[in-house]
Amino acid sequence: KAQPAAPSKIHCNVGTIGHVDHGKTTLTAAITKVTCKHGLGKFVAYDQIDKAPEEQRRGITINAAHVEYDTPTRHYAHTDCPGHRDYVKNMISGTSQMDAAILVVAATDGHMPQTREHLLLAKQIGVKNVVVFINKADLVDAETLELVEIEMRELLTQYGYDGVASPVVVGSALKALQNDGEGEKCIDELLKALDTYLPVPERDTKSPFLLPIESSFTVPNRGTVAIGTVVKGRLKKGDQAEILGHGAQLKTVVTDIQVFRNSVPSAEAGHNVGCLVRGIKPDQLARGMIICPPNIFRAYNHFKAQIYFLTKHEGGRSKPVRSGYTQQMYSHTWDMEWRCDLKPGLEMLMPGDNAEVFCTLRRQMVLEPNQRFTIRENHQTVATGVITKLLS
Ligand code: GDP
């Protein structure tokens, strides 16, 4: 059974990203193996991670495995996804908001298209730090390893990360998983890189709490539980709350909070929680509604945003966008029909362009400046953006 992080330990959300078959799942299993040997976690086998349970979010299915492990100073929650599409969906849905990503690259291939797309997405969704793990070192010579490291540092810089200071760890996840001493050493090195390079995540626990609902269910004899990750602030058991979005405005009291299935007196930014909400029926809740303190937030449907359209090479559109472009916008845990209008005088935006645009949502949602979102066409990410100004 999962243990909650000891209060003295720093909590970090991490995840493996990178091209298919480069060894993300093997590395995830290897980390749990090594930390388990140190008595700091439970071993999770490769097969268990790879047959990650399906999660339903916004009507789309995402496969994601969540494992946990500790180092002497930190508690890590780690996400691994089986397929490329799952990564894209998981990252832009932001529900396993990563403080840092472990970018896995096979020394046999070097960086590949999905390596670059994941890195681009990581940057766009605000993942602050990247640690590189050059995997399959057992299959190449030292010269190749050096070359891959140089290429990866260049790639980090190109995508706006610190290509000089970011740790690059070289090793073999498979060897580590096979109890090979050398292999295990590279896992320890990776954990040390995480512990020392990643700053203590700055969680905003002072602001009014904001909890976007991912899903909800009924507990017989208890009531309705809403699930989500606290975006900011701290909520306490017994807090008065308001539920806003999709046109709703409901009053409630949070009568219980659970983290990793344990009842806790309070939860704060970064925690994935289940909240028992008094007097609310499950059918009154929808994914994307916000649980927040009363009379603080409000819902909008007009705003200005800075938006970037992905190039065809990055998986985006091949054709330009003009005023009136209407697609599906995804933010926090919701998605909704969205219309984009260009500034007067601007005729079109080409893939690869970024600009400030006027946006309209079909229904009012709780929005804030700096809130990130993505635009997708047929489950394909074509743009990412950030809200710059709310318009009433
Ligand atoms: P993912 O798609 O990125 O999750 O990749 P997997 O973890 O499923 O690994 C893909 C394949 O590469 C599997 O057959 C692994 O056994 C193999 N593999 C992973 N890490 C290593 C390694 O360090 N060395 C070698 N030789 N093979 C590895």
Ligand code: MG
């Ligand atoms: Mg995998």
